[in-house]
Each structure stands twice: as structure tokens, then as C-alpha cells.
Amino acid sequence: MPATLHVVASAGPLAASAWTDAGIKLGNSLGAIAGFLGILLLIFFAAGRATGRFAKPLAVLVMLGPAILLLLVGLVAPLVRTVFLSFYNADSDRSVGLRNYDWAFTTDSIHTVLLNTALWLVVAPLTATGLGLALALLVERMRWQGLYKSLIFLPMAVSLVGAGIIWKFVYESRGAGQPQIGLLSQLAVSLGWEDPPNWILSQPLNNFLLIAVMVWVQTGFAMVVLSAAIKAIPDEVTEAARLDGARGMRLFWFITVPMIRTTVVVVLTTVMITTLKAFDIVRTMTGGNFGTQVLANEMYAQSFTQFDVGRGSTLAVxxxxxxLPLVAYNIVQLRKERETR
Amino acid sequence: MKGSTAVRRSFSGPLGSLFVIVVTVLWTIPTFGLLATSLRPKQEVATTGWWEVFTHPELILSNYHTVLFEGGFGVSAGMMPFLVNSLAISVPATVFPLVIAAMAAYALAWVRFRGSDTVFFVIFALQVVPLQMALIPLLQLFSGGAHLGGLTIIPAVDLSGTYAPVWLAHTMFALPLATFLLHNFISQLPRDLMEAAIMDGASHFKIFRSIVLPLCTPALASFAIFEFLWVWNDLLVALTFAGGTPEVAPMTVRLAQLSGSFGGRWELLTAGAFLSLIIPLIVFFALQRYFVRGLLAGSVKG
Known part of the structure; x- marks a missing residue:
């Protein structure tokens, strides 16, 4: 009885202090916004009074200055410095030439990392885009298509950490004979597989299980974008083809596919870029262990767990x-598309 | 018959519909399992699968109370401080880049000066730089300042334990995309309107505040939603610049830690994870159209 009382008594103040803490933090954060906007308004007021030939340079300085300063400090200078650091040792006090790059391309563990990354890069975008295209074609004439689309698109709103936890639970495994609590293990058992493996530990299967999470997240994106592209095909084009006798798969391969080719490529490269840079899934689900490490997570581990700034920078480069080529290509394509519209 | 419909018709059929339904169910079940598990008592979660809720519906909310206020994960105050941090990080990290980029976009589009096209192109091209390229130098800058030879350019400021490094980093990383998007919109505003305002003697600051900002609300909203969700869901920037303490770290950081070390307490981990999903899900369902628009535009960010 005293124990219960103690719990009740301690939960009260704790919860109360948590609310006080929340109030202070959110207050600070709103205060920062108010301060920021206030200073800006003051500067606007002061600078707005300038007339004559100083008015224009002053406007450029006040309005463009902050963005340029932040970009120089936050992106341009770091970019140059990271390249520079990649030619230095762990503590950045001795130049090592190309030794870090040599390490990255000759070490066995990094070989696994690069191979895994390549696997992600091929499997995730192709599967997500293929599935997305199939869904975009199929869902359009169904009743309640909005519902299906929303539910498939929903994982896109979820953080990759959240997605990792959701799927880690699906892959959860218990020893033989115990009741399974992970969905995949339970499915395997009910299909007659008496002792399914511990999915997350089984190589190389686990790589594909992690990639499946990325496919789960990105398929909805591919579907929505491709669906919009298919809708944008001019009616005259398909109509002409139909009059020429094109039907079914022929119509698809010779009309739909060429008309949405650019969009398909943009979707593919966009998913590739996301896949290359994402480290959250691997970090949440395996921490890079059991042969599942990828480049983005290894970069983080080298820089902030091993504190080897040289190697971390090398992997970043x-x-x-x-x-680089993927994003550049993508931006050019998106720009072209925007101009033709 | 509409042309695009003709293509789709040749693909529809009972098999096609079945495929869509199967995929939708497959896509939804994992999230549903997470929600169901977070509502089940500890003992049940540890011994039976969540699908038992259909036969033994016994749902409770106490997991949420435990994970929010009591913890049980080695932090006495539970998840609550991290949830607050997520909010306290995301809102300013959305407002700052939005305002700074809108000003820059206006200056580049309407206050023409020599070299403004070049500046715009460089900002636009900076979208290709992955976050990873900036992490180490930026962290060094925040902790040690910047020096060239013996000369201190930017002094070291102790920002640890505050949100400032995270806000700053997110603001910097958001600027190329934000400026590009808003420039697309702002440069399309009618020229007559701008010229009339200048004729009336309005300063650029006045035009920006009273004409440009109100007119480009849709573009601002799209980017704001995209950026808010991006920051809310981000792990990389938060992990690097906020550390793992309850003072500043957001939910994603805490969940990633818990997933690694306390995989066994599924009823708490699932409750924590679902808490982090609530806000994105609300935004998703309430503002789906803006969300899609922002997402399409921002798909190469990061």
C-alpha cells in the first residue's frame, strides 16, 4: 500500500514539472521567432526611410545579405573544408594525401558497405518505381481510389526512424516453440515453417528486409507522381493511337511509356538520391551490424563515433x-519540364 | 472516351483491383500493428501477437502515460521533454528559412542588380550538396569558431544545451530549396503591380511586406508544410547538432536510441513511436494537397 501511494505521489510532481519545462521551452522558441521578426521589422523600418541612390543597394543588402551569409557559412565553406579535411588524418593535423581514399576502396569492411549501398541503390528505386507505376495504372478506375492512394502514400509522412521501428516490430523473432509476436515470423509459422530464422540477423536476407522499408516509404511517392503524369497525357495522342488499332499492352508500351518516360526517370533518380543519403533506417534497425552497413551510416559512424574526421570526410566526399550527377540531372529535367508547361 | 482512361481501362479488371487491395492492406498493416501494440497491456504484448486484439480486445492508454511521464528507459521524465523539443525545434526552423528565403527571392526577382542572375544560379545549384558534406565543418564551427591562420573570423560561442545550432543548421540547409521555390513564384507576380507600387513611392520593404507576402501565401504554405515535416522527421541534423540529452534532442533521436537499446519493451517503444507519428499524420490528412505539392517540389532536398 505505501508503495502504491509513493508511485501516485511521485507521478504528480513529475508530470507537473514536465509541463512547466514544456512551457519554458516553447516560450523560448516562440520568443526566438518574435525576436527574429521584431528585429527584421525594425531594420525594415529604418532601411525603408533611405532614399536616393542608397535605397537600392541597401534593399539588396538587407534582403539578400542574410541568405548569402548563411549559405556561405553553412554550405559553401563547409563544402570546401570537407574536401580539404578528407586529405588529412583523423585529427586533421597531418596531411595524408590520398590514403583515406585508398582506405575507402581497399578495406574489406568498406567493400561490404559499398556493395550494400549499390544493392540499395538498384533494388529500392526499381521496386518502388515499378510498383508505383503499376498502382498508378490500376488504381485510377477503382471505387474509393482516394482511400487506397492515401493509405499507400501515408508512409511518406512518417519519419524513417518511425518506419524503422514499425518494421523492426514486423521482423521481431522469438525462439522456436514460443508464441511469435512479429508478424513475419507468425506468417512463416502459420505457413508451416516451424522454426523461422531471426530475420534481422540472417545475411544477406536482412539487407533486403531493410530495403523493403525504403520501398514501403517511397512507393506512394512514385505512385502519386506517375499518376499525375499519366493524367497529363493529351487525349488526342491516345485517341489517335486507338484509331490506329493500338490496344492494351501495345497502347501502354508505345504510347504511355514514351509519354511519361521523363517522369519515370525523375522518380527513379529522386528515390535513388533519397536512398543514397538516408541513414536512419539502417541506424534504427540494425545500427549497421550484421552485414547491413551502408555509406551514409558509415560516414556518420566514422565521423562521430570513431571521431576519424579524415575518413568521415572522405566518405562524405x-x-x-x-x-552529384543524379541531382544535377534531376534538376535539369525538372527545369525543362517546368519550362514546357 | 478520355484518352488516359483508355490506357487505364485496358489495365483494370478484377485481378488488377485485387492487386491494389492486397498492396493497400500490406502497406497499412504494419502501422496498424504499431498502434494496436501501443494500446495493449505489457504482459499481453510480451507473450502474444498484436493480432490477438481481434479475439481478446483489451485496450489501455496507460502505455502512453508511462512513456510520456514516467519513462522506464533510464530518463526519469520520459518522452515528454523530447516531444516538446521536437516542437520547439520544428516551428522556428520552419519560420526562419521561410522569411529569409522569401526576402532573398524577392531581391533576386525584383530588385535587379548586376550579377543577380549569377547569385540566383549559385543558390539554385547549392541544392546538389548533401547534408553530409557540411556536418563536420559546421559542428567544428559551432564548438570552436572559425580561424584563418591566427586570425579569428568567427569567435567560439557556447551554444551547447540550446536549440540555436539545430535551428541554424536547418535554416542553412533549407535555404537553397526555399529560395528557388519562392523565386519561381515571386518572379511570376504581375509586373504592372510592382511598377505601380514603385510609382507610388513605396520602398522595396513596403512592397515586400504589403504586396509580395500576402500574394504568395500558397507558395509559402506549401514550403512551410514540407519544411516542418522535414525538420520534425529529421534524424541526421538533430543527432549531430542537438546530441542526445533531454534538454534539446527531439523525439527521433530518442526513438533511435531506444530502438537500439530497449528493443524488448515493445509496448513502450510502439507508444513512443506512435506519439512521434501523430503530428505528421494530422498534417498529412488535413493538408494532403499542399503536402503533395511541397513534396514534389522538394524531393531533391537534403
């Missing part, structure tokens, strides 16, 4: 070089 490799990641950058891998992403």
Missing part, C-alpha cells in the same frame, strides 16, 4: 560524388 564519396557520397557527394555519387549524388
Amino acid at each position: 564519396i557520397l557527394f560524388l555519387a549524388v
Whole structure:
């Protein structure tokens, strides 16, 4: 009885202090916004009074200055510095030439990392885009299509950490004979597999199980974008083809696919970029153990767990070089598409 | 018959519909399992699968109370401080880049000066830089300041234990995309309107505040939703710049820690995870159209 009382008594103040803490923090945060906007308004008021030939330079300085300063400090300078650091040792006090790059391409453990990353890069975008395309074609004429689309698209709103936890629970495994609490193990058991493996530990299967999470997240994105592209095909084009006798798969392969080719490529590369940079899924589900490490997570581990700034920077540069052509291509395509519209 | 309908018709059929329904069910079940588990008593969760709720419906809310206020994960105050941190990080980290980028976009579009096209192109091109390239130098800058030779350019400021590094980092990383998107919109505003305002003697600041901002609300809303969800769901920036303490770390950081070390307490982990999903899900269902628009535009960010 005293024990229960103690719990009740301690839960009260704790909860109360949690609310006080919340009030202070949110107050600070709103205060920061108010301060920021207040200072801005004051500067606007002061600078707005300037007339004559100072008015324009002053406007440019006040309005463009903050963005340029932040970009120089936050992106441009760090970009140069990371490249520079990649030629230095762990503590950045001795130049090591190309030794970090040599390490990245010759060490066995990093080989696994690069191979896994390549696997992610091929499997996740192709599966998500293929599935998304199939769904986009199939869902359109169904009743309650909005419901199906929303539910498939929903994982996109969830954090990758959340997605990782959701699926880690699906893959949860218990020893043989015990009741399973993970959905996948239970499915395996009810299909007659008496002792299913511990999914997360079984290599190389576990890599595919982690990739499945990325597919789960990205399929809805592919579906929504491709669905919009299919709707945008001009009616005359399909009508002409139909008059020429094209039906079914022929119509799909010779009309739909060429008309949405650009969008398919943009979706593929976009999912590739996300896949390359995402480290959350692997970090949440395996921590990079059991042969599942990928480049983005290894970069984080080298930089902030091993504190090897040189190697971490090297991996960041490799990641950058891998992403660069994809993003550049994507931006050009998106721009072209926007201009033709 | 509509042309695009013709294509789709040739694909529809009972098998096609069945496929869509199967995928939808497969896509929904894992999240539903998470929700169901978070509502079941500890003992039940540890010994039986969540699908037992259909036969033995016994649902409770106490897991949420436990995970929010009592913890049981080695932190006495539970998840509550982290949830508050998520909010306290996300709101300013959405407002700051939004305002700064809107000003920059206006200046680049309507206060023409020599080199403004070049500046716009460089900002636009900075979208290709992955976050990872900036993490180490930026962290060093926040903790040690910037020095060139013996000269201190930016002094070290002790920002640890505050939200400032996270806000700053998110603001910096959001600017290329935000400026690009808002520039697309702001540069399309009618030229006559701008010229008339200048004729009336309005300063650029006045035009920006009383004409540009009200007119580009839809673009601002799209980007705000995208950025808010991006920051709310982010792990990389938070992990690097906020550390793992209840003072500043957001929910994603805490959940990633728990997932690694306390995988066994599923009733608490699922409750915590679902708490972190509530706000994105509300935003998703309430503002789906803006959300999709922002997402399409921002798909190469990061």
C-alpha cells in the first residue's frame, strides 16, 4: 500500500514539472521567432526611410545579405573544408594525401558497405518505381481510389526512424516453440515453417528486409507522381493511337511509356538520391551490424563515433560524388519540364 | 472516351483491383500493428501477437502515460521533454528559412542588380550538396569558431544545451530549396503591380511586406508544410547538432536510441513511436494537397 501511494505521489510532481519545462521551452522558441521578426521589422523600418541612390543597394543588402551569409557559412565553406579535411588524418593535423581514399576502396569492411549501398541503390528505386507505376495504372478506375492512394502514400509522412521501428516490430523473432509476436515470423509459422530464422540477423536476407522499408516509404511517392503524369497525357495522342488499332499492352508500351518516360526517370533518380543519403533506417534497425552497413551510416559512424574526421570526410566526399550527377540531372529535367508547361 | 482512361481501362479488371487491395492492406498493416501494440497491456504484448486484439480486445492508454511521464528507459521524465523539443525545434526552423528565403527571392526577382542572375544560379545549384558534406565543418564551427591562420573570423560561442545550432543548421540547409521555390513564384507576380507600387513611392520593404507576402501565401504554405515535416522527421541534423540529452534532442533521436537499446519493451517503444507519428499524420490528412505539392517540389532536398 505505501508503495502504491509513493508511485501516485511521485507521478504528480513529475508530470507537473514536465509541463512547466514544456512551457519554458516553447516560450523560448516562440520568443526566438518574435525576436527574429521584431528585429527584421525594425531594420525594415529604418532601411525603408533611405532614399536616393542608397535605397537600392541597401534593399539588396538587407534582403539578400542574410541568405548569402548563411549559405556561405553553412554550405559553401563547409563544402570546401570537407574536401580539404578528407586529405588529412583523423585529427586533421597531418596531411595524408590520398590514403583515406585508398582506405575507402581497399578495406574489406568498406567493400561490404559499398556493395550494400549499390544493392540499395538498384533494388529500392526499381521496386518502388515499378510498383508505383503499376498502382498508378490500376488504381485510377477503382471505387474509393482516394482511400487506397492515401493509405499507400501515408508512409511518406512518417519519419524513417518511425518506419524503422514499425518494421523492426514486423521482423521481431522469438525462439522456436514460443508464441511469435512479429508478424513475419507468425506468417512463416502459420505457413508451416516451424522454426523461422531471426530475420534481422540472417545475411544477406536482412539487407533486403531493410530495403523493403525504403520501398514501403517511397512507393506512394512514385505512385502519386506517375499518376499525375499519366493524367497529363493529351487525349488526342491516345485517341489517335486507338484509331490506329493500338490496344492494351501495345497502347501502354508505345504510347504511355514514351509519354511519361521523363517522369519515370525523375522518380527513379529522386528515390535513388533519397536512398543514397538516408541513414536512419539502417541506424534504427540494425545500427549497421550484421552485414547491413551502408555509406551514409558509415560516414556518420566514422565521423562521430570513431571521431576519424579524415575518413568521415572522405566518405562524405564519396557520397557527394555519387549524388552529384543524379541531382544535377534531376534538376535539369525538372527545369525543362517546368519550362514546357 | 478520355484518352488516359483508355490506357487505364485496358489495365483494370478484377485481378488488377485485387492487386491494389492486397498492396493497400500490406502497406497499412504494419502501422496498424504499431498502434494496436501501443494500446495493449505489457504482459499481453510480451507473450502474444498484436493480432490477438481481434479475439481478446483489451485496450489501455496507460502505455502512453508511462512513456510520456514516467519513462522506464533510464530518463526519469520520459518522452515528454523530447516531444516538446521536437516542437520547439520544428516551428522556428520552419519560420526562419521561410522569411529569409522569401526576402532573398524577392531581391533576386525584383530588385535587379548586376550579377543577380549569377547569385540566383549559385543558390539554385547549392541544392546538389548533401547534408553530409557540411556536418563536420559546421559542428567544428559551432564548438570552436572559425580561424584563418591566427586570425579569428568567427569567435567560439557556447551554444551547447540550446536549440540555436539545430535551428541554424536547418535554416542553412533549407535555404537553397526555399529560395528557388519562392523565386519561381515571386518572379511570376504581375509586373504592372510592382511598377505601380514603385510609382507610388513605396520602398522595396513596403512592397515586400504589403504586396509580395500576402500574394504568395500558397507558395509559402506549401514550403512551410514540407519544411516542418522535414525538420520534425529529421534524424541526421538533430543527432549531430542537438546530441542526445533531454534538454534539446527531439523525439527521433530518442526513438533511435531506444530502438537500439530497449528493443524488448515493445509496448513502450510502439507508444513512443506512435506519439512521434501523430503530428505528421494530422498534417498529412488535413493538408494532403499542399503536402503533395511541397513534396514534389522538394524531393531533391537534403
